[in-house]
Amino acid sequence: MIRFSMIMSTAICMLSACSNAQTPTTEKGEMLKNKNVLIVYLSRTKNTKAIAEIIHKNVGGTLVALELQTPYPKDYKEIVAQVTKENESGFLPPLKTKIDNIAKYDVVFIGFPTWGMQLPPPMKSFLKQYNLRGKTLVPFNTNAGYGIGSSFETVKELAPSSKILEGFSTQGGKERDGIYFVMEGEKEKQAQAAVSKWLQQIKMLK
Numbered sequence: 422m423i424r425f426s427m428i429m430s431t432a433i434c435m436l437s438a439c440s441n442a443q444t445p446t447t448e449k450g451e452m453l454k455n456k457n458v459l460i461v462y463l464s465r466t467k468n469t470k471a472i473a474e475i476i477h478k479n480v481g482g483t484l485v486a487l488e489l490q491t492p493y494p495k496d497y498k499e500i501v502a503q504v505t506k507e508n509e510s511g512f513l514p515p516l517k518t519k520i521d522n523i524a525k526y527d528v529v530f531i532g533f534p535t536w537g538m539q540l541p542p543p544m545k546s547f548l549k550q551y552n553l554r555g556k557t558l559v560p561f562n563t564n565a566g567y568g569i570g571s572s573f574e575t576v577k578e579l580a581p582s583s584k585i586l587e588g589f590s591t592q593g594g595k596e597r598d599g600i601y602f603v604m605e606g607e608k609e610k611q612a613q614a615a616v617s618k619w620l621q622q623i624k625m626l627k
Contacts, residue, residue, distance in 0.1 A: 564593060
C-alpha cells in the first residue's frame with residue numbers, strides 16, 4: 422500500500438508539473454524590452470500631467486511637457502473661443518517644446534485633455550511636426566466626463582504609419598465649472614490603480 426501511494430504521488434506530481442509547463446505565461450512589459458520611451462503630454466489644469474507622471478513611474482523613459490510659443494489665455498471662455506477657431510481653420514499653433522532626438526524613441530506615449538470633443542490643436546501640431554513612422558504610439562487622456570470624443574481617432578489619422586495601442590482615459594477636472602486639479606487623495610489612488618491595470622493589459626507595465 423505504501424509503495425502504491427508513492428507511485429500515485431509521483432504520478433500526480435508529474436501530471437501537475439506537466440500541466441504547469443503547458444500553461445502560457447505573459448511577461449510584464451514585454452513591449453518595453455530594449456525600447457526607448459518618450460512621454461509627451463499637454464496639460465492645462467495639471468490632471469493630464471498627473472497621469473503622465475504615474476505612467477512615467479511605471480515605465481520610465483523621458484517625460485516632456487508640451488508648451489506653445491504663444492501660451493493660450495488663462496480665461497476659460499477665451500481659450501474655448503480660440504481653440505474653436507483653430508479647429509475650424511485647421512491652424513496648428515507653433516510649439517515652444519523641441520525634441521531634437523525623436524528618432525531614438527521607439528515608444529511614444531501622448532497625453533492630452535479633450536477640448537471641444539476633439540484632439541487639442543497643440544497635440545495635432547506635435548503629430549504633424551515629428552516623424553513618428555514605425556513607432557508605437559500610446560494615447561492617454563483626461564476629460565470633464567464627456568469622454569475622448571474624436572481625439573483617439575484623430576491620433577490614428579495623423580500617425581498612419583505608426584502602431585497605435587489601446588489608449589487610456591479618465592475623468593479629470595471640469596474647468597468650465599471651476600473644478601480644476603482633482604488627481605489627489607483617493608482620486609489619485611484610483612487613477613494609479615487604473616493606469617497600472619491598463620499598462621499591464623497592453624504589456625507596458627514593468
